[in-house]
Amino acid sequence: xxxxxxxxxxxxxxxxxxxxxxxxxxxxxxxxxxxxxxxxxxxxxxxxxxxxxxxxxxxxxxxxxxxxxxxxxxxxxxxxxxxxxxxxxxxxxxxxxxxxxxxxxxxxxxxxxxxxxxxxxxxxxxxxxxxxxxxxxxxxxxxxxxxxxxxxxxxxxxxxxxxxxxxxxxxxxxxxxxxxxxxxxxxxxxxxxxxxxxxxxxxxxxxxxxxxxxxxxxxxxxxxxxxxxxxxxxxxxxxxxxxxxxxxxxxxxxxxxxxxxxxxxxxxxxxxxxxxxxxxxxxxxxxxxxxxx
Amino acid sequence: xxxxxxxxxxxxxxxxxxxxxxxxxxxxxxxxxxxxxxxxxxxxxxxxxxxxxxxxxxxxxxxxxxxxxxxxxxxxxxxxxxxxxxxxxxxxxxxxxxxxxxxxxxxxxxxxxxxxxxxxxxxxxxxxxxxxxxxxxxxxxxxxxxxxxxxxxxxxxxxxxxxxxxxxxxxxxxxxxxxxxxxxxxxxxxxxxxxxxxxxxxxxxxxxxxxxxxxxxxxxxxxxxxxxxxxxxxxxxxxxxxxxxxxxxxxxxxxxxxxxxxxxxxxxxxxxxxxxxxxxxxxxxxxxxxxxx
Numbered sequence: 001x002x003x004x005x006x007x008x009x010x011x012x013x014x015x016x017x018x019x020x021x022x023x024x025x026x027x028x029x030x031x032x033x034x035x036x037x038x039x040x041x042x043x044x045x046x047x048x049x050x051x052x053x054x055x056x057x058x059x060x061x062x063x064x065x066x067x068x069x070x071x072x073x074x075x076x077x078x079x080x081x082x083x084x085x086x087x088x089x090x091x092x093x094x095x096x097x098x099x100x101x102x103x104x105x106x107x108x109x110x111x112x113x114x115x116x117x118x119x120x121x122x123x124x125x126x127x128x129x130x131x132x133x134x135x136x137x138x139x140x141x142x143x144x145x146x147x148x149x150x151x152x153x154x155x156x157x158x159x160x161x162x163x164x165x166x167x168x169x170x171x172x173x174x175x176x177x178x179x180x181x182x183x184x185x186x187x188x189x190x191x192x193x194x195x196x197x198x199x200x201x202x203x204x205x206x207x208x209x210x211x212x213x214x215x216x217x218x219x220x221x222x223x224x225x226x227x228x229x230x231x232x233x234x235x236x237x238x239x240x241x242x243x244x245x246x247x248x249x250x251x252x253x254x255x256x257x258x259x260x261x262x263x264x265x266x267x268x269x270x271x272x273x274x275x276x277x278x279x280x281x282x283x284x285x286x287x288x289x290x291x292x293x
Numbered sequence: 294x295x296x297x298x299x300x301x302x303x304x305x306x307x308x309x310x311x312x313x314x315x316x317x318x319x320x321x322x323x324x325x326x327x328x329x330x331x332x333x334x335x336x337x338x339x340x341x342x343x344x345x346x347x348x349x350x351x352x353x354x355x356x357x358x359x360x361x362x363x364x365x366x367x368x369x370x371x372x373x374x375x376x377x378x379x380x381x382x383x384x385x386x387x388x389x390x391x392x393x394x395x396x397x398x399x400x401x402x403x404x405x406x407x408x409x410x411x412x413x414x415x416x417x418x419x420x421x422x423x424x425x426x427x428x429x430x431x432x433x434x435x436x437x438x439x440x441x442x443x444x445x446x447x448x449x450x451x452x453x454x455x456x457x458x459x460x461x462x463x464x465x466x467x468x469x470x471x472x473x474x475x476x477x478x479x480x481x482x483x484x485x486x487x488x489x490x491x492x493x494x495x496x497x498x499x500x501x502x503x504x505x506x507x508x509x510x511x512x513x514x515x516x517x518x519x520x521x522x523x524x525x526x527x528x529x530x531x532x533x534x535x536x537x538x539x540x541x542x543x544x545x546x547x548x549x550x551x552x553x554x555x556x557x558x559x560x561x562x563x564x565x566x567x568x569x570x571x572x573x574x575x576x577x578x579x580x581x582x583x584x585x586x
Binding site: 070073074093096097100101104105106108110112141143198201202205208209211212214216219222223276277278279281283286287289290291293 | 363366367386389390393394397398399401403405434436491494495498501502504505507509512515516569570571572574576579580582583584586
């Protein structure tokens with residue numbers, strides 16, 4: 001039972017955050033097929049309450065981001081990396097715009113991974129990923145990631161099954177290294193239904209200011225929907241570990257997905273027990289020097 | 294006379310934008326000492342109206358940014374580069390947070406330049422700048438820039454007068470190249486008074502969540518205030534050209550500086566006459582394919 005205020009908006013961020021994290025984390029028995037993309041785990045309001053809750057949570061998230069950034073100025077090497085995966089139209093961009101977009105852009109390093117270039121293909125699949133890891137104090141955001149190398153590559157037969165299996169091991173090792181170096185990983189899969197995707201793609205064909213978002217190849221990919229679901233199931237199974245878990249977010253309702261990711265990000269930052277750096281100077285002396293200047 | 298609605302908020306963005314650009318652009322006779330840091334050229338309201346106008350202008354700016362981004366998907370190579378300069382506490386970070394922060398972070402490439410590293414010092418001063426230029430479709434934001442090499446370097450005698458003079462020429466050539474390659478430059482100097490800086494630094498000594506922003510060296514720099522003003526005067530004189538002009542924004546009132554930069558950025562994007570890319574596919578065919586999928 002989620003604690004709510006009389007108005008239905010979550011009463012305490014922390015309780016709701018813990019609940020949403022618990023409900024969305026992919027544990028050892030995770031089954032993607034059992035997740036209803038239209039469900040709203042941990043939140044018992046509708047769209048208007050969810051939108052209000054998102055706005056209400058912005059300040060806490062923004063404050064935590066600033067603290068993370070501030071800590072880096074006093075030599076802390078910690079950072080956060082939000083990895084966003086999901087089928088086309090699952091709302092990755094909307095998360096960046098409406099959740100990440102509420103914090104100071106100075107504290108965000110965003111990177112959208114496209115199909116690898118020739119140069120990138122000449123390196124190990126993690127090469128281009130390492131280059132985009134967040135620097136200290138930053139929230140890194142990956143729109144797609146190294147997981148494409150075990151998803152599209154598997155589904156479209158661009159890599160062999162053995163190769164993909166090896167990559168899961170490489171990913172676990174890599175992510176453990178990243179975590180050990182002080183970067184908290186928050187891996188999010190936005191889970192939409194095939195019908196919802198059809199609706200969203202259709203919207204892109206209705207308005208001339210949306211055409212640029214449409215790619216005929218997206219319809220071809222729909223033919224592999226089940227294979228993609230299997231690839232996601234396997235990827236989550238293989239790489240959701242206690243230190244680097246996956247969170248699978250029902251995403252047919254955009255407002256819920258955004259609210260849920262806001263909670264996940266807030267919770268990740270809360271875990272870091274951030275604090276404002278102490279003054280490295282004598283405050284009274286500085287007040288006098290400044291006054292005299 | 295700025296056209297205003299009865300409520301004092303600008304009636305039409307475009308007229309106000311043109312007026313603010315005209316008033317703030319540094320022409321051949323520019324004199325920094327004649328700019329009052331507390332003035333609000335082109336806007337005749339106060340803080341509350343200015344804040345409301347900033348919020349009201351967000352949608353137009355955001356829409357233009359999306360169009361810029363969309364054009365890049367259809368092969369356009371154009372981009373925008375906002376260069377922010379100003380004394381410590383002049384509000385560069387606030388511009389990023391409150392003006393740039395209103396557009397989609399996916400369309401922004403922000404970089405804060407610090408004192409050059411050893412590696413950077415081993416290269417030409419423009420080397421590290423070139424590496425951070427915005428990619429097509431993006432709004433690049435430089436918090437400090439190559440201008441540090443003619444400002445602090447001149448004031449603190451880190452480079453000789455001759456060297457600095459040569460750099461002005463190098464900067465003009467460089468910026469012309471950048472502009473010719475399709476990147477619109479928007480160079481903004483945030484102009485504060487020495488008293489206002491004192492007030493803002495003092496605030497950082499009053500709250501333990503602000504200590505991290507304070508650096509005792511900032512007080513030392515105040516001893517060179519006049520020399521910095523001279524260096525800015527000279528830099529603007531030498532590098533404000535019709536294609537790459539400087540805009541000098543009175544910045545003692547944060548709300549005005551933010552509103553002014555929003556107008557400058559909006560105007561820069563309007564100049565580009567952006568349009569939504571046409572469909573590169575047959576819309577009706579795609580509707581049918583999607584429906585059948």
